[in-house]
Amino acid sequence: MGKIVGLTGDETAAEAMRQINPDVLAAYPITPQTEIVQNFSQFVANGVVSTEMIRVESEHSAMSACIGAAASGARAMTATSANGLALMWEICYIAASYRLPIVMPLVNRALSGPINIHCDHSDSMGARDSGWIQLYSENCQEIYDNLIQAIRIAEDKEVLLPVMVTLDGFIISHAMERVEILEDEKVTEFIGEYKNPYSLLDVDNPVTWGPLDLYDYYFEHKRQQIEAIEKAGEVIQRVGKEFKEISGRSYELMENYRLEGADLVIVAAGSTAGTVKAVVNQLREEGVKAGLLKIRAFRPFPVREVSQALKNAKAVAILDRSVSFGAEGGPIFLEIRSALFEEAKRVPVVNYIYGLGGRDIGIDEIKAVYKNLERIAQTKKIEKLVGYLGLRE
């Protein structure tokens, strides 16, 4: 039997990492990720993991060391937030293109400036084209479950890509929740062993990692990378099913929450999905056909599944906790609006930017969004395509 404990998001991530027991962990402290590194350091100090921990002098070196370790056949992990992710940006792209299955919890925080330590998704959304798989977590339980599944997804032979598992800074990272923890042995068995067939340490079969790749091959290599992340969609679903067998909790690319017969649908990622669920339950009791589509995998983006889930809705609002400056709407909105383009019936979609720099979002704001969706469904008219929630104007 596993156990039920009270843990914060950061503690949960650290606990999952203890059970994963990576061969190498290279990390640098940054708020609000700090507790993950602190807790893991304690595991190392207590001798409960066999991890070689590298306390690097920057996130750039953290990701570089992860690349060196993973290319050497070691299971390598790190963790970061916002500016830390930005500092390792260059190396994130290299990790993905070298097809190294590095797993990293990313505690979402606003990417400066001005400096702000609280939650939004500008860090992970900015890295959406780096080639990493992105799994968003609604709560502590999902952080735990996503991290363990991420190892299997990343290391799948048909994928071999790095995975970032996001959790909302402070809102989840520092909030204590009930979490079901599996037995250590179950996790060990589920994740299996990492084997890199082209290890740097296989000195009898030397390989060259990271050669100069010019116009005669680079494009084909990028195509292979595209295929790998496309393939990841199926693998995420397969691993989700297998994870259910050991945990009882099932995972898909996204979560359809009371979407059957839903006319008014909100799309959200991260902790806000939990708040939306509470509103959906209230509205359903009032007879309003409200529903939620929760994004779990943002990369790869489940285009068909999303359009299938939304095509019968009468109005859809997409909540984005980040901005794509100069674009008409946030990153999730742009993906979904594009995904719905192929549908024969036009579904009205609007976008709300919210929660930047940790600005809170509550029940009332979400209710107002459903109210607006109701109006759109009735009038078939969109007054404002991109709006803001909880903003002084």
Add this chain to the structure above:
Amino acid sequence: MPSLKELSKKKELLSGGQRLCAGCGASIIVRQILMAAEDPLVISCATGCLEVATTIYPFSAWRIPFIHCAFENSASTLSGAEAAYRSLKRQGKIDRTIKFIAFGGDGGTYDIGLQALSGVLERGHNLLYVCYDNGAYMNTGIQRSSATPQGAATTTSPVGKAIPEGKQRPRKDLTQIVVAHDSPYVAQANPAYYNDLIKKVQKALNTEGPTFINILSPCPRGWRYESSQSIQIAKLATLTGFWPLYEVENGKYRITYRPKKRRPFREWLESQGRFKHLLSEKNKGIVERLEREVEEKENKLLALAGETPSSA
């Protein structure tokens, strides 16, 4: 130590056919190092001439495991490989003895990679970092770095009416920066003195902890000389006092080669086109200052090694 003749019978671990320039110091240095190593090696390399010219996909000149990640992280990338080795060895998943060498040019080491190098030194990884110092960003077309000697003309420190001397600032003394990290073995070497270089590499590889060798790497394109002259010019660097050969073992300085009489510093300047402008009458003062500085540096080093000052 086996003789060079014996060592030269070893299989070359960096193959021919790579695309470094004729007379390039980097490949000469790498071959001497690979010859010197007794255990299997894992190599990392910063972006730069050595990397781009030896690993053009689908070819690789490296007959040993090699990784290139980016420009500024040869040290940190290899620290991950070395940590993986320690972790897997401790877990009984690997039993071989493997040594680790990171390469970087002066741009990738003195400048953009300095932080990653400092981190590796402080954390105490068991690896050797080799800087092949050709004194500029040669791969991108001879731009000045913090290793460029004062007075050298580069494409970003050109000679002009307003600035007749080329690079205006003295070079950074990276070897001393590494010494300040209390690394157990730090040295300066020169491919013209191959026995000295090989000995230093073997010493470094047999030392536990992070070790560092700064190796002068002559560059015909950037220094402006005939490519057949590389080794002669490298030799001149040491004979004129520009590139002293020494080692610092657990804090103890030792001059590993001291010319009987130092050759005039001017000969070093005269040997290369990048210093040509310094030889004009109007730059006389600068040359005199550079000569004084070389002598001062030499005497400082001699004092650290407990040797008598130069009388030249």
